[in-house]
Amino acid sequence: MIVIKGIGWITKTEYGSIIKKLQGNYNDLKSLHSHLQHESVLKYAIKNFGRFDAASKMTCCSIALALNDAGITYSEHMKHDIGILGTNNNGCFESNLAYFKDYVSCGRTIARGNLFIYTLPSTPMAEPAIYFGFQGPLLYIKFQHNQIPSMLHYAGKMILRRETSKMIAVEASEEKSVCFVLGKQDNTSTMKTLSLEDIIDTIKKISDFDEIVIMLQRKGAM
Amino acid sequence: MTGTKAVVVACDIVTPYGWGIDSCWNGLLSKKTAIGHLDRFPTEFFLTQNAAVVPGLTYGQDKSIVIKMLKPLLQKNISSIPEDTFLILATTTGEIDKLERHVLNETTDAASSRPDKLLEKILLLCGLGSLGIVVSAACASSSIAVAHAAGMIISGENDCVIVVACDSVSEFVFAGFSSLMALDKDMAKPFDRDRNGLSLGEASGFLLLMSELRASRENRSVIGEIAGWGLTNDANHMTGPSRDGSGLAMAIRKALKSADVSEKDIGCFSAHGTGTIYNDSMEIKALKTVFGNHKVPVYSIKGGTGHTLGAAGLLEIIIAFESLNKKIVPPTVNLCNIDNEASGWVSSEPLTVNGSVTISTNSGFGGVNCAVVLKKY
Known part of the structure; x- marks a missing residue:
């Protein structure tokens, strides 16, 4: 059976995780990066974080919160058999516009x-x-x-097809992100997990991001 | 898993060699490249003025280039696509020329360049009412889409899935690759010791997959089987591959295991073979890691077609099936002086395929790798 082992989320001003019931406020993503490092949610600095586009920054921070929620450790020298599936509404539309407008403003001679x-x-x-x-x-x-x-269902199927042992499923835009760590149920572990099917059923009729987070928090508290 | 096989029952492509699989196959066998001078937009400030484009398409007017490729292709084949087919669209930039026009002269709505808008159009062109998804994973987009289409069939989720892949040569992409110094000044020369970068290309195509049971029930002729796949990530660098090829080697091993075949079963190997120094070197290292002294014939089609980005995987899988069914390993176009590292693996001449199994691989930005095992049916 596939279960959810950890969930992290971020809005423009708040962040949190579901199983460890973490929650806090932040001013900007740079300060959040420093704060998460200070709290050991991020184990070491993310190289070139300042150069990332907003969606990449949000994705990295929500994944760090979700891994911490799932009790999964990582280090600079370890690699993991973990897959990652991302989704959002617009693809990279904002980054496409920013790149091409910049190129045109340079007289169509050089792109960044x-x-x-x-x-x-x-x-x-x-x-x-x-x-x-x-x-x-x-x-x-x-x-x-x-x-x-749909993303959670798809990520679960990838584990069942043995494409990988764990999946990170993350929805991220410039303004919000929610990340789930999925894996097979481990009967020897004492870590709390949430049922994938239950979470899918619970959130499938909700479209508002804040409401989804509230519902996930309720599930995490049960 | 249901134990059923995922088989390919229809496919078609348009490439810089022209319309249809035969034009591409014959173009590759002729050893002539379809890469040539590009006159779609000003290129004098870029590393090269060459690319491989589909002949006869007008750029910058009304419809996007990918729709100009896909509309005739899908309309010609619509009778072979059942109404209950699930659609997977694979692309990296889709209708990006619409965004270009918005920024340059505000003649289009920029949001119309989004991939979900293209998905809606492709559903209509295929005559499908059902849902679909867009898969994007850099230059492995369509090979991953084909792998997942097979996964949906083998797991019993769907019994008919179409993968549509497309990407075009646009100023947006051309300027970007030029800025990364990734383009060869002349043209791509995969596995050549004088290679110095890739050439951009464009293509579109589709692959219709069915469960073996449904294909048999509908008396479909079968082109081949998608027997297994392996997906990995280098977790190493955004634009460059892992130098030792370990990520790709892992993907190939996963694919072999998933298809329940050994490296000795592989008759030939369709490489990503972009023509960049690091990609081709990484691929040969991965091959040596997996195959050891068992040298299999390796080829790349990108010296002929250019690098067709998100469409590359699907195009290369179709050519790999042609290769299996015709028992010919196509020559690597533009290969003049084989790199020492690739000696004994690649050839500028056509060879005979010994075996009924082949592998097609793609790698891309972000370290993504995909290996797909194809079997003759």
Whole structure:
């Protein structure tokens, strides 16, 4: 059976996790990065964090919160058989516009490579894969409806097909992110887990992000 | 898992060699490249003025390039696509030329370049009412999409899935790759000792997969089987591959295990083979790690078609099935002086395929790797 082992979330001003019931406020993503490092949620600094686009920053921080929630440790020298599936509404639309407007403003003579690399919808998943050492499958999927439940269902199927042993399923945009750690149920572990099917059923009729977080917090408190 | 097989029952492509699989296959066998001078947009400030584009498509007017490729292709084949087919669209930038036009002269709505908008159009072009998804994983987008289509069939989730893949040569992408110094000044020369970068290309295509049971029930002729796959990430660098090829080697091993075949069963190998120094070197290292002294014939089609980005995987899988069914390993176009590292693995001449199993691989930005095992049916 596939279960949810940890959940992390971020809005523009708040962050938290579900199983360890962490919650706090922050001013900007740079200060959140420092704060999460201070709290050992991030084990070491994320290289070039300041250069990431907003979606990549949100993704990295929500994954750190979710891994911490799941009690999964990592280090600079360890790699893990963990896959990552990302989704959102717009792909990398904002980064596409920023890159091409910058290129046109330079007289269509030179583009910025550092902006170009964020014009792939999968880049916000690639940055954390490098930092956390995820060696499993990496992909972005745009689902037509029920974004988060569809993502969870899809990530669960990838584990059942033995493509990887654990999956990070993350919805991230410039303004919000929620991340789930999925894995097979381990009957020898004492860590609390949540039923994947129950979470999918609970959130599939909710479209508002804040309401989803409140519902997840209720589930985590049970 | 149901124990059923995922088989390919229909496919078609448009490439810089022209419309249809035969034009691409014959172009590769002729050893002539489809890479040539690019006149779609100003290129004088970039590393190269060359790319591989589909002949006869007008850039920067009304419809996007990918729709100009896909509309005739899908309309021609619509009778072979059942109404209950699930759609997976694979692309990296889709209709990005619409965003270009918005920024340059505000003639289009920039949001119309989003991949979900393209998905809606492709559903209509395929005559499908059902849901679909967009898969994007850099240059492995469509090979991962094909792997997952097979996974949906083998697990019993769906019994008919179509993968549609597309990407175009645009100013947006051309300027970006030029800024990364990834383009060869002349043209891509995969596995050549004088290689110095990739050439951009464009293509579109589709692959229709069914469960073996349904294909048999509908009397479909089977092109081949998607027998297994392996997906990994280097977790190493955003734009460069892991130098030792360990990530790709892991993907190939996973794919072999998933297909329940050994390296000795592999008759030939379709490499990503972009023509960049680091990619091709990494791939040969991965091959040596997995195959050891058992040298299999390796080829890349990108010296002919250019690097078609998100469409590359699907295009290469279709050519790999052609290779299996015709028992010919296509030559690596533009290969003149084989790199020492690749000596004995790649060839500028066509060879005979010994075996009924092949592997097609792709790697991309963010360290993504995909290996797909294909079997003759």
